[in-house]
Amino acid sequence: MANDYSTMTTRLVSELAAGLVASYPAIAVVGKLFKPNDLADFTRYCIVVSPNAQPWEERRTGVPQIQYILRADLWLLVKNFDEAASLYGTTAGSLGLFELINDVKVLLRLTGLSGLIGPGNKTYDEPAGPLNFEGNAVSAFDSGEKAFIHRARLVYTARLNPFCHPRL
Numbered sequence: 001m002a003n004d005y006s007t008m009t010t011r012l013v014s015e016l017a018a019g020l021v022a023s024y025p026a027i028a029v030v031g032k033l034f035k036p037n038d039l040a041d042f043t044r045y046c047i048v049v050s051p052n053a054q055p056w057e058e059r060r061t062g063v064p065q066i067q068y069i070l071r072a073d074l075w076l077l078v079k080n081f082d083e084a085a086s087l088y089g090t091t092a093g094s095l096g097l098f099e100l101i102n103d104v105k106v107l108l109r110l111t112g113l114s115g116l117i118g119p120g121n122k123t124y125d126e127p128a129g130p131l132n133f134e135g136n137a138v139s140a141f142d143s144g145e146k147a148f149i150h151r152a153r154l155v156y157t158a159r160l161n162p163f164c165h166p167r168l
Helices: 005-018 081-088 097-110
Strands: 028-031 046-061 065-079 133-135 149-159
Touching: 005 028, 005 065, 005 097, 028 133, 028 149, 065 097, 081 097, 097 149
Parallel strands: 028 046
Antiparallel strands: 046 065, 065 149, 133 149
C-alpha cells in the first residue's frame, strides 16, 4: 500500500500531464527530487513534482480525527527559444512560462486528485502559495542547453480528507 504522499505526487503527475497536454504538446511531467543539473529530457515544457521542505503535516480536526496536509514543489520549466515568447507568450504553439503558471493554477484549483481531496477540504488556494521566478541566468545549471531555461517554483498544498486512526 502506498503512503498518502506518494499517492498525492503520483496523482499530481498524472493529472497535470493529462490536463495540460492539449495546450502544451509533448509536456514532460515527472515526479522526482528537483536538481537543476539532472533534469528530465524535454522538448519545450516540463513540470517536476518534487518534495517540499515541509512535505507532511498532521492537524487535529476533532477529538478522534486528524488531517494530513501535504506539500509539493512544482517546478515549471520552459526552454528559452525566444525571450518574449518563452516568458510572455499567450498564443497556441508559443505559450510562455507565465501562461503555464496560470494554466497549472487553474487546473489544480479544479482537481480533487481523484478523491484524495474531498469537496469539503477544497479551499481553492491549494496552488496559491509563494511563487518564485528565476530567469536563465542561474548558476546552478550546468553548461549547454540547460542554461537557457526559465523556471518558476509553485508550492502546492493538499488538505486530505480527515480520518480516524484505527484503535489498537
